[in-house]
Amino acid sequence: MNLLTFLDGASSGPSSGVEAPDLEDLRSVTEDVWMALVGEADPLLPRAVPAGAPFDAAGAWSAATTITGGWRGVVTVELDEQVARHLTAEMLAIGSADDVTDGDLADAVGELVNMVGGNVKSLMPGPSVLSLPAVAAGRAAFTHDVQVACRLDLAWRGAPVRVSVHVPHPSPTDPHTGGSR
Amino acid sequence: MTTSAAFASVSALVRRETSMVYDEGKEYLVEARLNPLAQAKGLGLEEYVARLAFDADERRKVVDALTINETSWFRDHSPYQAFTDTMLPSLLEDRATARHLRIWSAACSSGQEAYSIAMLLDQHLPIGWSYEIVATDISTQMLERVRAGRYSQVEVNRGLPATSLVRYFTRVGRDWEIAERLRERVTVRHLNLAAPYVGLGSFDVIWLRNVLIYFDAATKADILRRMLPMLAPDGYLLLGSSETTLDLPPDLAASWQREQIGRVPAYRRASAMTLSSTGA
Amino acid sequence: MRAMIIDDSRAMRSILRRIVTGLHFETSEAEHGQAALDQMRAGVVPDVCLVDWNMPVMDGYTFITEVRSNPEWRDVTLMMVTTESEQRQIVRALAAGAHEYVIKPFTPDAIVDKLSLLGLVPAGGVRAGDGVTA
Numbered sequence: 001m002n003l004l005t006f007l008d009g010a011s012s013g014p015s016s017g018v019e020a021p022d023l024e025d026l027r028s029v030t031e032d033v034w035m036a037l038v039g040e041a042d043p044l045l046p047r048a049v050p051a052g053a054p055f056d057a058a059g060a061w062s063a064a065t066t067i068t069g070g071w072r073g074v075v076t077v078e079l080d081e082q083v084a085r086h087l088t089a090e091m092l093a094i095g096s097a098d099d100v101t102d103g104d105l106a107d108a109v110g111e112l113v114n115m116v117g118g119n120v121k122s123l124m125p126g127p128s129v130l131s132l133p134a135v136a137a138g139r140a141a142f143t144h145d146v147q148v149a150c151r152l153d154l155a156w157r158g159a160p161v162r163v164s165v166h167v168p169h170p171s172p173t174d175p176h177t178g179g180s181r
Numbered sequence: 182m183t184t185s186a187a188f189a190s191v192s193a194l195v196r197r198e199t200s201m202v203y204d205e206g207k208e209y210l211v212e213a214r215l216n217p218l219a220q221a222k223g224l225g226l227e228e229y230v231a232r233l234a235f236d237a238d239e240r241r242k243v244v245d246a247l248t249i250n251e252t253s254w255f256r257d258h259s260p261y262q263a264f265t266d267t268m269l270p271s272l273l274e275d276r277a278t279a280r281h282l283r284i285w286s287a288a289c290s291s292g293q294e295a296y297s298i299a300m301l302l303d304q305h306l307p308i309g310w311s312y313e314i315v316a317t318d319i320s321t322q323m324l325e326r327v328r329a330g331r332y333s334q335v336e337v338n339r340g341l342p343a344t345s346l347v348r349y350f351t352r353v354g355r356d357w358e359i360a361e362r363l364r365e366r367v368t369v370r371h372l373n374l375a376a377p378y379v380g381l382g383s384f385d386v387i388w389l390r391n392v393l394i395y396f397d398a399a400t401k402a403d404i405l406r407r408m409l410p411m412l413a414p415d416g417y418l419l420l421g422s423s424e425t426t427l428d429l430p431p432d433l434a435a436s437w438q439r440e441q442i443g444r445v446p447a448y449r450r451a452s453a454m455t456l457s458s459t460g461a
Numbered sequence: 462m463r464a465m466i467i468d469d470s471r472a473m474r475s476i477l478r479r480i481v482t483g484l485h486f487e488t489s490e491a492e493h494g495q496a497a498l499d500q501m502r503a504g505v506v507p508d509v510c511l512v513d514w515n516m517p518v519m520d521g522y523t524f525i526t527e528v529r530s531n532p533e534w535r536d537v538t539l540m541m542v543t544t545e546s547e548q549r550q551i552v553r554a555l556a557a558g559a560h561e562y563v564i565k566p567f568t569p570d571a572i573v574d575k576l577s578l579l580g581l582v583p584a585g586g587v588r589a590g591d592g593v594t595a
Contacts, residue, residue, distance in 0.1 A: 022354070025354060025355055028333075028355055029355070032333075032334065032335055032566045033565075033566045035566070035568075036565075036566030036567060036568055037476075037566070088472075091472040091475065091476060092471075092472060092475050093475060093479060107470065107471040107472045108472045110470070110472075111470045111471075111472040111473055114470065114544070115544055115565050115566055117544075118515075118543075118544025118545070118565065119355070119544055119546065119565075119566075121544070122544060122545060122546040122547050122550075123354065123355065126547060129515075130515060130544075132517075253570075253574060255578075258577070258578070334546060334564055335566075335568070335571075337564075338563055338564055338567050338568070338571035338574075338575075339570065339571055339574055340574040340575075340577075340578065342561070342578060343551060343554075343555055343559070343561050343562035344555060346551065346562075347548060347551050347552050347555065351548070352546070352547065352548045355546075
C-alpha cells in the first residue's frame with residue numbers, strides 16, 4: 001500500500017485529471033453546512049483514515065446525490081448512526097435522538113447531502129442538475145465505473161463522518177484481473 | 182479568578198457590547214475561542230480574563246473572537262439610511278465646488294462597513310463626484326482582509342441586499358470579491374485609536390461605531406477630543422447604536438452637538454454649528 | 462404577518478418554520494411551487510414566501526415568475542432560499558422578480574437580517590439565544 005495515501009483525514013485527486021472540487025472547498029462546504037444544521041457546539045474534526053478504507057462506523061446511515069449536465073459526479077455522505085440520529089433530532093426539533101424514526105432520518109440525512117451536493121454543484125461547471133437524494137440505512141458502496149475524486153474523513157463527538165465526491169472513471173478496469181490503470 | 186467568574190466576566194463584556202447573550206451552556210464556546218488568545222499571551226484562561234479589565238486591545242480581540250459571526254453589511258440599517266437620506270444630500274450641497282467626499286471608517290475590522298458605505302456612494306453620488314474612504318484598524322490581519330475585499334458565502338448572506346451582491350461582487354470559488362472600482366476607493370491604514378492621528382487629513386463623515394466601548398473613560402474622552410479636528414466643520418460623527426457621548430467631561434460634551442436624524446444620533450462640531458446656523 | 466415556506470425538504474421546512482415563528486410570523490407550507498400557487502389561489506396569500514429553487518412539479522424560479530405575473534399578488538415579498546449560488550443564477554432569480562436571495566447553508570441570523578432588510582421585521586429583532594436554532 002502506498003504510504004503517501006495515508007493522509008490526515010482526507011484524500012483527493014483522481015489519477016486521470018477529471019475535473020473535481022478542490023478538497024479545501026469540500027471541507028469549507030461541509031463545515032458551513034454542518035455549522036448551520038447542528039450549531040457550533042462540537043466542531044467537526046479531521047480523522048486519519050487510510051485511503052480506500054470503507055466507512056468504518058459500526059452502524060451507519062448514508063445518502064447520495066448525483067449531479068449531471070455540465071459536470072458529472074456523485075456526492076455522498078456517510079454518518080455513524082448516533083451522529084445521524086443527533087443531526088436528525090436537531091434538524092427536526094425532536095426532543096431526543098432516541099425518538100427519531102427511519103422516516104425522520106431519511107428526511108434529515110437526505111437534506112444534508114442535498115445541501116452539500118448543491119454547494120458542490122455550484123462550484124463545478126454548469127448548468128447541471130442535482131438529483132433527489134437517495135438515503136440508506138448502511139454505509140455507501142460504489143461501482144467500478146466511478147472513482148473517488150475527493151474524500152473527507154471527519155469525526156463529530158468522536159464518531160465517524162465521511163463526505164466524498166466520485167466522478168466517472170475514464171477507463172474502466174476489472175479489479176479481479178488487474179487491468180490497466 | 183475561578184472559571185465560572187471568568188466566564189461571567191467575559192459574558193458581561195460581550196453582552197454590554199453586542200447584546201449577544203452567552204449564558205450557561207456556552208462555556209465551551211467561550212473557552213474554545215479564548216484559549217488561543219490566552220495562550221498567545223502565555224497565560225492561563227482565568228489569568229487572561231482577569232487582565233482584560235486593563236487591556237483594551239485584548240478586550241477587542243475577545244469580543245471579535247466571540248462575535249466573529251456577527252459582522253454584517255449595513256449593520257443596524259438606520260445609520261446607513263440616515264447617511265443616504267440626510268447626511269449625503271446636505272454634504273452634496275455644501276461640497277458643490279470640490280465635489281469630493283472623504284469618509285473615515287475608524288474601526289473597520291474586515292471591511293464590511295467601509296464597503297457598505299462605498300456601495301451607497303456608488304449608488305448616490307452624482308456623476309463628476311469622487312470619494313475616498315479611509316479604513317483603519319489596529320489589527321493588521323483585518324486590514325489584509327479589507328485590502329483583499331474577499332468574503333465568504335456565509336459572510337455575504339449577512340445583511341447584504343442580493344441586488345448589491347450581484348452588482349458589486351464577483352464570485353471566486355465559494356467566496357465573493359468586491360469590485361475593483363470600489364476597492365480602489367478604500368485606503369487601508371494601520372491605526373491605534375488611542376495613539377496620535379497623523380497624516381489622515383480631515384473627513385466629512387467619521388464612522389466610529391462599536392469600538393469606544395473597549396476603552397476606559399479617560400481614553401474614550403481623549404479619542405473624542407482628538408476626533409474634533411479630524412472632522413470638517415459641517416461634518417458628521419456616527420457612533421454605535423448603543424453608544425452616546427453623554428458620560429464625557431462637560432467641556433468635551435459641549436464640543437459635540439447631537440443632531441437626531443430619525444432614530445440615529447449623529448454628532449456635529451458644536452462651534453461650527455453656531456456658524457452654520459448663520460449661513461457662514 | 463404570514464410567511465409561506467416552499468421547499469420539498471421536510472427538514473428544511475422545519476428549520477425555516479422555527480426561525481420565522483420565532484419572529485412571530487404565522488406560517489403555511491408547501492412542497493413545491495404548484496402546491497403553493499394552489500394555496501394562494503384558495504385565498505391563503507402570505508406577506509412573504511421563502512422559496513427553494515429545486516423542487517419537483519414546479520420549481521421556485523417558475524413559481525416566482527407566476528406570482529409576479531399576477532397583479533393581485535403584487536405585494537407578496539419573494540425570498541429565494543437555495544443552494545444555487547452561482548452569480549448567474551442569482552441574477553436570473555432577481556430578474557424574474559425575487560426580492561431577496563439567501564444561499565444555503567444559512568444561519569438564522571441571515572434569514573432575520575434579510576427579512577429585516579425587507580422591512581418585515583424590526584431591525585435587531587432577535588438575539589442569539591432567543592430560542593431559534595438552525
